[in-house]
Amino acid sequence: MQMSGSDLSLYVHIPFCTYKCPYCHFYVVLDKEPLKDLLLSALLKEIVLWKEAIYGKKLVSVYFGGGTPSLFGAKRIQKLLDAICQVNPIGADCEITLEANPENVTVEAMRDFLHAGVNRISIGVQSFQDSELKILGRKHQSSVAERAIFATYEAGFQNISIDLMYETPTQTLSSWNKSLEKIPTLPLTHLSLYNLTIEPYTPFAKKESELRKLMPDEETGGQMYGKAIADLQSCGFEQYEISAFCKNSLFSRHNIGYWIGRPFLGLGPSAFSFYETKRFRNVANLTRYAKLVEDGKFAIDFTEEISPGKRKRELLALHLRLMQGVDLNDFGTLEDETVTSIQKLEELELLCHKKERLYLSKKGIFFYDHVASELL
Numbered sequence: 170m171q172m173s174g175s176d177l178s179l180y181v182h183i184p185f186c187t188y189k190c191p192y193c194h195f196y197v198v199l200d201k202e203p204l205k206d207l208l209l210s211a212l213l214k215e216i217v218l219w220k221e222a223i224y225g226k227k228l229v230s231v232y233f234g235g236g237t238p239s240l241f242g243a244k245r246i247q248k249l250l251d252a253i254c255q256v257n258p259i260g261a262d263c264e265i266t267l268e269a270n271p272e273n274v275t276v277e278a279m280r281d282f283l284h285a286g287v288n289r290i291s292i293g294v295q296s297f298q299d300s301e302l303k304i305l306g307r308k309h310q311s312s313v314a315e316r317a318i319f320a321t322y323e324a325g326f327q328n329i330s331i332d333l334m335y336e337t338p339t340q341t342l343s344s345w346n347k348s349l350e351k352i353p354t355l356p357l358t359h360l361s362l363y364n365l366t367i368e369p370y371t372p373f374a375k376k377e378s379e380l381r382k383l384m385p386d387e388e389t390g391g392q393m394y395g396k397a398i399a400d401l402q403s404c405g406f407e408q409y410e411i412s413a414f415c416k417n418s419l420f421s422r423h424n425i426g427y428w429i430g431r432p433f434l435g436l437g438p439s440a441f442s443f444y445e446t447k448r449f450r451n452v453a454n455l456t457r458y459a460k461l462v463e464d465g466k467f468a469i470d471f472t473e474e475i476s477p478g479k480r481k482r483e484l485l486a487l488h489l490r491l492m493q494g495v496d497l498n499d500f501g502t503l504e505d506e507t508v509t510s511i512q513k514l515e516e517l518e519l520l521c522h523k524k525e526r527l528y529l530s531k532k533g534i535f536f537y538d539h540v541a542s543e544l545l
């Protein structure tokens with residue numbers, strides 16, 4: 170998980186979905202063919218706009234997220250990868266991930282993505298309980314998710330990840346266990362866990378009080394998380410980050426970049442970037458994004474300059490998400506406030522350290538949010 174000075178990741182936002190889930194706060198538009206062509210054309214131009222930043226870099230990962238990027242089709246994904254290659258070759262070790270929803274997965278479609286150059290698939294399973302999927306507004310059923318995983322494997326993918334959600338309405342420890350019991354029966358190499366958060370301006374936010382009554386309390390949420398850690402470890406998954414587990418060292422190289430501070434460029438509407446000393450975001454509107462890029466302009470509508478002190482604090486907090494912890498020597502001299510915060514967190518037994526390495530303790534893994542807010 171070391172980084173070299175020329176490492177770069179690319180994130181490509183493909184916003185199309187066939188419906189909008191009531192808890193979703195991502196920028197999403199309804200899936201329509203002409204809009205896909207509009208996006209493809211703009212993305213091809215945006216790659217050229219960024220060519221000086223991309224050229225000469227070691228591309229560690231390319232991540233097609235969304236939305237539902239599998240709806241974009243393998244031909245368009247291939248065109249994007251070819252365009253990136255024209256600016257800077259993509260090495261054989263570059264991790265190229267595509268997100269997919271279970272209901273769009275077929276062996277043929279996945280085979281086409283594999284041939285286009287994608288080497289990792291992340292499937293939005295969320296739950297293996299049909300009643301929970303229904304409340305989440307998802308259109309697939311558990312059996313469809315299982316079929317999608319096997320179809321992806323049959324198509325030839327060796328690196329398959331799924332997302333699972335806990336603390337969802339009506340979920341119980343027993344139903345969570347049933348979802349976890351499916352894991353060892355599936356050809357998975359990676360798993361990301363999320364707890365449901367109710368985001369403002371979503372349909373879930375409008376009925377928040379009603380939903381809260383159906384959601385597990387904090388203590389049960391902690392038990393669900395603890396059970397997942399134990400069960401996943403017992404079936405061969407290594408927890409390498411607070412919410413991420415893998416087999417055979419198939420860490421998400423892309424996500425590790427976010428935690429170790431690797432620069433990344435986000436392409437497409439609403440995509441975030443972190444590059445040099447700035448964090449910035451593209452406009453969250455496909456038509457406006459496309460118009461700006463077609464006119465030869467960057468589509469950035471928000472930029473934040475990060476001071477070196479703030480960046481150091483952020484990086485320390487992010488890096489601590491990784492189970493391997495951080496080598497404090499890499500952080501140079503820490504501000505007095507940060508040193509005091511670390512001491513406080515050690516007294517609370519949320520952080521521990523061996524020589525110069527600082528880690529989350531077993532307790533700290535459960536209370537990471539507290540650790541992060543203390544350090545930031």
Ligand code: SF4
Nearest residue numbers: 186189190193235236
């Ligand atoms: S499928 Fe994913 S991106 Fe699309 S609306 Fe649902 S949660 Fe959002």
